C-alpha cells in the first residue's frame with residue numbers, strides 16, 4: 001500500500017474532547033453511577049490523519065487546541081502516534097459528553113471554542129508554513145460557533161493559490177462557501193449533497209446531481225458516499241459506482257472520514273486504486289466498534305474485494 005511521496009495534511013477547525021460515560025440506566029433524582037468513562041480526541045480531520053497512519057502513510061493533523069481539553073487531546077494524540085501541528089489558542093477546546101446506556105446514547109455538546117481573528121490568522125500561517133505545492137490538505141468538519149462560513153472559502157482559496165490540492169468534507173453553508181472556491185474535491189454524504197443542491201434527491205438522480213455540482217462549482221472530484229449503499233464518485237470526468245461490501249456492521253462512526261483518507265492517499269497514483277482503498281478503509285471502519293477506525297489487516301483483506309463499475 002505505497003502512497004505518493006507528497007504529504008497529506010488535515011485541518012480540523014473544531015476539534016472536541018469526547019467523553020463517553022457508560023451507565024446502566026439514567027434515573028431521575030438519584031445518583032447515577034458511572035461504571036467507566038473513556039475520552040476520545042475527536043475531529044473529522046484528525047480521523048483522516050489516523051486512517052492514513054494506519055494504512056502506512058504519514059499525515060499531519062493541523063488543529064487549534066486550547067485549555068485542559070486541548071492538552072488532553074495533545075496527550076492522547078501523542079499516545080496514538082498521530083502527528084499534529086497545534087495552534088495553541090486561549091479558549092478551552094469544546095467537550096462533548098456522551099452518556100451511553102446499554103440501549104441508548106445521549107449526546108451533550110458543551111459550549112464551543114472561540115477563536116479570535118488573530119488566532120485564525122495563526123492557522124493560516126501554519127498552513128502557509130508547513131504545506132507545500134503538490135501536497136494535499138483535507139479540511140473537515142464544522143467551524144467553531146460564531147465563525148463565518150466564508151472562512152472555509154478563505155482556507156480553500158489560500159491553499160489553492162499555493163498549488164495545494166484541497167479536499168473539503170463539511171456541511172451546509174460551510175460546504176457551499178468552500179465549493180465556490182473550487183476545491184479539488186468534496187465528500188458529501190447524500191444529505192450533505194441534497195443541502196448543497198438545495199433539493200431532495202432520489203437515488204437515480206444522484207449521478208446527474210453530481211455532474212451539476214462538478215460543473216457549477218468547478219470541482220474535479222465529487223465523492224458522494226451513500227452509507228450502506230456504497231458510493232458514487234465523479235473524477236477525471238468519469239462517473240463510478242462503488243458497490244458496498246457485505247460486512248457485519250459494528251459502528252459506522254468515521255466511515256466517511258475513512259473513505260476520504262483512503263481516497264486522498266492513493267489519488268495521485270491511480271484513481272481506481274484510490275477508489276478501492278477508499279471503500280476498503282470505510283468498510284473496515286464499519287466493522288470496528290465505537291469510535292475505533294479501520295484496522296490495516298481488514299483494509300488489506302477488503303481492498304481486492306471492492307467492485308467498481310463505470311456508469
Ligand SMILES: Nc1ncnc2c1ncn2[C@@H]1O[C@H](COP(=O)(O)OP(=O)(O)OP(=O)(O)O)[C@@H](O)[C@H]1O
Nearest residue numbers: 189225226227228230231252254255256257282286
Ligand atoms: N451500514 C454500512 N454497511 C456497509 N458499508 C457502510 C455502511 N455505512 C457506511 N459504509 C461505508 O462507509 C462509506 C461512508 O459512509 P457514509 O456515507 O455513512 O459516510 P458519512 O455519512 O460521511 O460518515 P461520517 O461523516 O460519520 O464519517 C460508504 O460509502 C460505505 O463504503
Ligand SMILES: [Mg+2]
Nearest residue numbers: 169189256257
Ligand atoms: Mg461525513
